[in-house]
Structure formats: structure tokens, C-alpha cells
Amino acid sequence: MSAAVDAAREIAPGAGPATTRLIEAQMRAFPEHEAALRKRFALADADPIFCETLAGMIERIAGETLAAVCDDYRWLAGAVLEEELFFRREGRYRLTSFAEAEALVYADAAYMTRYMNGLLLSQLWWANHTAVLAWFRDRYLPANRPGARHLEVGPGHGLFLHLAASDARTSEATGWDVSPASLDQVRHTFAALGKAPPPLSLVNLFEPSPEQFDSICFSEVLEHLETPAKALARVHDLLAPGGRAFINAPVNSPAPDHITLFSTPEAIVELVSGAGLVVEELLLAPSTGASLERARKFALAISTVIIARRAD
Amino acid sequence: MDDAAILAGLEEIIRELFDDYDGPVTPALAAADVEQWDSLANVQLMVLAERTFAVRFTTAEISGLANLGELAALIRAKQG
Numbered sequence: 001m002s003a004a005v006d007a008a009r010e011i012a013p014g015a016g017p018a019t020t021r022l023i024e025a026q027m028r029a030f031p032e033h034e035a036a037l038r039k040r041f042a043l044a045d046a047d048p049i050f051c052e053t054l055a056g057m058i059e060r061i062a063g064e065t066l067a068a069v070c071d072d073y074r075w076l077a078g079a080v081l082e083e084e085l086f087f088r089r090e091g092r093y094r095l096t097s098f099a100e101a102e103a104l105v106y107a108d109a110a111y112m113t114r115y116m117n118g119l120l121l122s123q124l125w126w127a128n129h130t131a132v133l134a135w136f137r138d139r140y141l142p143a144n145r146p147g148a149r150h151l152e153v154g155p156g157h158g159l160f161l162h163l164a165a166s167d168a169r170t171s172e173a174t175g176w177d178v179s180p181a182s183l184d185q186v187r188h189t190f191a192a193l194g195k196a197p198p199p200l201s202l203v204n205l206f207e208p209s210p211e212q213f214d215s216i217c218f219s220e221v222l223e224h225l226e227t228p229a230k231a232l233a234r235v236h237d238l239l240a241p242g243g244r245a246f247i248n249a250p251v252n253s254p255a256p257d258h259i260t261l262f263s264t265p266e267a268i269v270e271l272v273s274g275a276g277l278v279v280e281e282l283l284l285a286p287s288t289g290a291s292l293e294r295a296r297k298f299a300l301a302i303s304t305v306i307i308a309r310r311a312d
Numbered sequence: 313m314d315d316a317a318i319l320a321g322l323e324e325i326i327r328e329l330f331d332d333y334d335g336p337v338t339p340a341l342a343a344a345d346v347e348q349w350d351s352l353a354n355v356q357l358m359v360l361a362e363r364t365f366a367v368r369f370t371t372a373e374i375s376g377l378a379n380l381g382e383l384a385a386l387i388r389a390k391q392g
């Protein structure tokens with residue numbers, strides 16, 4: 001066995017083979033990330049079975065390009081660190097308008113691809129991202145009604161949409177995104193995981209549509225928008241009466257295309273209620289290694305996930 | 313400000329930010345010695361130091377320092 005595999009095993013002793021291979025590839029591309037990976041896999045909530053399923057999916061999606069995808073993660077970590085510096089100095093996110101984020105990120109295919117590849121690996125390397133994805137699969141989807149029509153707004157890398165489309169209760173799934181590169185990635189994700197892609201449309205959430213859905217995933221999009229209250233009102237209107245939404249947005253989480261800063265989870269919960277949605281369940285997942293108390297005290301990122309229902 | 317005064321100021325920041333760490337704070341202290349001192353926390357530490365000592369670091373300085381002693385020396389050099 002090679003020294004690299006030995007090192008990967010030592011970083012995550014309880015991990016399965018796919019997780020170990022991914023750690024090994026990531027260490028080759030980004031050796032400075034060792035301490036972070038070590039910390040992440042030392043956590044009690046690093047459920048090795050879910051991590052292994054996820055690692056297997058990521059491995060298939062990355063395929064032959066795994067080394068490049070690991071480079072993209074390294075790039076993302078650097079980009080996030082730069083935004084973190086701006087955020088700590090100024091107390092706000094750098095970008096303020098959707099138009100800027102669209103020009104800089106969503107419309108730039110090369111940038112967007114690199115970004116979504118990085119985000120794909122973050123699903124495994126960032127404890128809060130793993131926790132959110134696991135909650136989506138194990139807590140949110142199983143309570144959908146059989147035959148549910150599911151929409152994801154902003155599917156990005158496509159992992160959430162793939163899980164939803166694979167769930168036995170989903171009759172139809174569809175994805176809307178403003179970024180052509182994101183929709184291409186979703187197609188690639190489905191192809192790599194051996195599933196026909198669902199209908200995907202280049203649609204902005206704010207465009208009027210007569211359609212309604214029983215289930216909507218709206219994950220890591222709210223903080224990208226100038227008018228989050230209006231966005232949640234759209235999610236409300238896109239739900240059929242009794243329909244459910246999985247809404248995930250981070251607090252204090254600077255990134256190249258984040259516009260709206262939420263400082264507390266409660267601010268997000270209030271916005272969701274304010275849109276007329278009934279908040280049924282709440283998950284607060286602080287950034288890797290931090291307790292919720294520490295995350296609140298030092299304004300660290302907390303993934304705030306709400307399962308909400310349209311009552312009427 | 314002399315090195316001792318700068319180190320005392322840095323110790324205050326370290327004790328507050330890395331509240332699980334109760335070992336000695338010396339010029340040799342480095343990120344690897346402190347569980348909570350990851351790359352994001354390092355940014356917080358450096359921005360708190362910027363405020364405390366009225367200096368400004370470059371991006372390279374923020375990620376490139378080996379230990380607290382180097383940080384103290386850099387602050388002293390910047391304060392002139």
C-alpha cells in the first residue's frame with residue numbers, strides 16, 4: 001500500500017474505501033488541508049456510512065477528472081478565505097447585487113464549473129454541508145407524500161436533486177437555475193450516477209410560473225439574492241397547498257457570490273414565517289468543529305435548515 | 313510598543329478566541345498547537361490583531377506566518 005493511502009487512513013481511521021481514496025486525492029492536490037480534514041473526520045457526527053455513500057457518488061461524478069476536481073476545491077478554499085478576510089474587516093459581504101454575482105459567477109462557465117466542483121467536495125469536507133445533505137435524505141424526503149412533484153431551485157452540482165429524483169416518493173423532479181453551467185453539471189451528475197436527467201430549465205426563481213409543486217428544495221440560494229423575503233414568497237406560491245419546502249441558508253458565511261448577510265439563524269426563521277410558511281423543523285449545523293455556542297459567539301457560519309409547509 | 317507588550321496583547325486575543333486552549337502562550341506558539349486555530353479562525357485572529365495594534369496585513373502575511381513570535385515582530389515593524 002502506498003504512503004499516500006496510509007496517510008489518508010490515518011486521517012480518517014474509520015472511513016470506508018471511497019472516502020479514503022478521496023482524502024488521498026485531496027491530500028495530493030492540497031496537502032495544507034490535512035489539519036482541516038483530520039479535524040473533520042475526528043468529529044463524532046462524521047457518520048462513516050453516509051460519508052462513504054457520499055464519497056462513492058462524488059467519486060463517480062468526478063471520474064477521470066478527480067485530480068482536477070480536488071484542485072477546484074483548493075481554489076474554492078482560497079476564494080472563501082479571501083471573502084472571509086473582507087467579511088471580518090468590513091462586517092459585510094463584498095458583493096451587494098445579483099447582477100454582479102451573475103456576471104462574475106453564474107454566467108462565467110469556467111468559473112461556475114470550478115465553483116460547483118469545489119462545492120461538490122465541500123459536501124464531504126465540511127461537516128455542516130454533510131449534515132444538511134444527510135438531513136435532506138433521511139429527514140426531509142421520507143415525509144414527502146407518495147407521488148410528490150419535486151422542484152429544486154438552484155441545483156448547482158446536482159447532488160440534492162439526484163437524491164430527490166431517486167427517492168421512491170418522487171413522481172417527477174425538475175430543476176431551475178439561472179446558470180447554464182450549473183444545468184450542465186446537473187446533467188453530468190445524473191449521467192455519471194446512471195440516471196436519466198430530469199427536465200432542467202434556465203429559469204430565474206422570480207419569473208412568473210403557473211406551476212406548483214409538492215416539494216421544493218431551496219438550498220444555498222437565499223443568501224445569493226437581493227430580496228430574500230420576495231424569494232420566499234415565490235417559494236410559498238410555487239408550493240401546492242400542503243406542499244413542503246427544504247430551505248437551507250447559512251449565516252455568517254462569506255463566499256464570492258453571497259449577497260445577503262444573515263447574522264443569526266433566527267433572522268432566517270423569521271423570514272420564512274413572514275412568507276406565510278409554517279416552520280415545522282429546524283436544523284442548525286455549525287461550521288466544522290465548532291459548537292453552536294461558539295459559532296454564535298464568534299459569528300461563525302451556521303447552516304440553517306428549515307422544513308416548512310404551505311398551510312393553505 | 314515592545315515585543316513583550318505586543319505579546320501580551322496577542323495573548324489576550326488568543327485566550328478569548330481559542331477558549332479551549334489553556335497551554336502557554338509563547339512566541340513559539342503556532343496554529344498546529346491549538347485545536348481551534350484553523351484557517352478561518354486565523355483570519356479572525358489577524359483581523360483582531362489589526363484592530364488592536366492599528367496595523368494592516370497583506371493577504372500573504374495573513375496566511376504565511378509561522379508562529380506568534382513572527383506575528384509580534386511583524387506588528388512591531390509595521391508600527392515603526
Ligand SMILES: C[S@@+](CC[C@H](N)C(=O)[O-])C[C@H]1O[C@@H](n2cnc3c(N)ncnc32)[C@H](O)[C@@H]1O
Nearest residue numbers: 106154155156177178179182204205219220221
Ligand atoms: C451555491 S449553489 C447551490 C447548490 C446546491 N443547491 C447546494 O445547496 O449545494 C447556488 C445555485 O443557485 C443558482 N441561483 C442563484 N440565483 C438564482 C435565481 N434567482 N434563480 C434560480 N437559480 C439561482 C446559482 O446559479 C447556483 O447554481
